[in-house]
Amino acid sequence: MTPRRRVLLVGVLALLVGCSMSGMEKYVLGVLWAPGYQLCSLPVPGARLVCEPARQLDALLPLAAMLVLLALAVVAIWGAALWCLRPVRDLAGPIAHVGPQNLGHRIRPRGRDELAGLARAIDEMMERVAAGYEGQRRFAANASHELRTPLAVQRTLIEVGMSRTLNGDQLELVTAQLLETNERNERLIEGLLTLSESDQGLRSSTPQRLDEIAYGVLVAYQERATAAGVKVETHLSPRVVPGERVLLERLVTNLVENAIKYNCPGGTLTVVVGDSPALTVVNTGQVVPAEAVAGLFEPFRRLARDRTNHGGGAGLGLAIARSITQAHGGVIIARPAEYGGLRVDVQLPVRR
Incomplete structure (x- = not known):
């Protein structure tokens, strides 16, 4: 029986017991307060006080019966509550044994109840x-x-x-x-x-000019881009985002550094700061398979299959970029560029 039906049944039983108790109370009060048979301890104005031990004993018997019924009702309701909660206790058993050694355990319930x-x-x-x-x-x-x-x-x-x-x-x-x-x-x-x-989130959040941060990073990497034969194109519109300047600088730095590192001689690097998305970094280079893009955001994941070749770095650039974006309440999306390379869009919340 489902918990919903159990609770419904307990409610009906409690209602029936309440009605029975109400009727017994009226019966007992009627006996106790019957004219001419008042108890000495419960006088009624205008009635003659009569103290008859035999009649008092007869009046107390229904009261004792009512107390017994009350006790039985409490015990019955308590047992019914335990009965209703039994499915929850049965569910707690399997959960208590779940640990690192059996994370594959599943309850796999049947039915549509709560x-x-x-x-x-x-x-x-x-x-x-x-x-x-x-x-x-x-x-x-x-x-x-x-x-x-x-x-x-x-x-x-x-x-x-x-x-x-x-x-x-x-x-x-x-x-x-x-x-x-x-x-x-x-x-x-x-x-x-x-x-x-x-990954631990932001320690503080203040308004930051994302366009100024991007400009500073591009100035710092201009020599490296020139040495790699990469042409830098920028479209930086004023954009204010709440966050930490150090982490936002690291976000832009990682995207720009990856765009230069995985570019080709004579290629281009385009950085755009605007409203939506807040930041876009596009580079030319080798063709990136669409099915491999999502894996690039995983730590230590590189496009090249040779893990012993570390010329491309440690493989943490995009993983750090994703973590910083999520810490700022944003979303980072990557997809293959039109003529080879990668396009990365960063959506960040506007200043409140």
């Missing part, structure tokens, strides 16, 4: 928890791989330097490789810290 709806909501919640847990596990595994590879390179270079005497050129080469590997580790750790910070 309890089945609750069970379905719990199943959907477990789906989201399992997906998040799997994402964290995959993130930890990828981070371990990304950190282990350069550490192994560093160890190899150090062992080579210790195993034999190196001349000046060899020592300079080993030193340069160690320095490059160490810089990559620093960038990776800095990216992980930024990703963790943006």
Whole structure:
């Protein structure tokens, strides 16, 4: 029986008991207050006070019966309440045993009552928890791989330097490789810290000029774009968004840096700041498959399949951009550009 029917049945029983109690109360009061048979302790104005022990005992018997019925009604209602809540207790058992070792467990209810709806909501919640847990596990595994590879390179270079005497050129080469590997580790750790910070949300939110932030980032990357043979085009309209300046600068920096890094000689980089979307970054380059775009926002995900080639970076740029956008209450969307490359649109809330 569903909880709704159980509650309905308990209500009907309580109504019947209440009616019975009401009738008994009238009967008892009628006996107790009958003219000429008043109890000594309950006088009625205008009536002759009569104290007859036998009659008083007869009057108290219905009162005792009423108290017994009241006690039975309380016990019955208490038992009925436990009976109504039994499906909830049965549902709590399987939930209590859910843990990291069996996140795939599902209740899979039948029916359309409230309890089945609750069970379905719990199943959907477990789906989201399992997906998040799997994402964290995959993130930890990828981070371990990304950190282990350069550490192994560093160890190899150090062992080579210790195993034999190196001349000046060899020592300079080993030193340069160690320095490059160490810089990559620093960038990776800095990216992980930024990703963790943006995932925690904003510490403060003040009005920021997004067009001025984008202009400052483009000025800082102008030399790098020129060295890569990339032409920069801008359309910066005044736009104020609430948020943190440091994180917004990192958002624009990551998108601009990726657009230059994955561009082609003679290509273009277009940055637009406007109302909707708030920010658009488009670059030319190799053709990006539409089915691969969503995966680019995952940490350590690169378009190239060779994970040992780290020339393109640590693979955290778009993941950090998505985290910062979500922290500002916005939405970031990417899709392949018309003639190769990638187009990234960032929707941000307007200033309130």
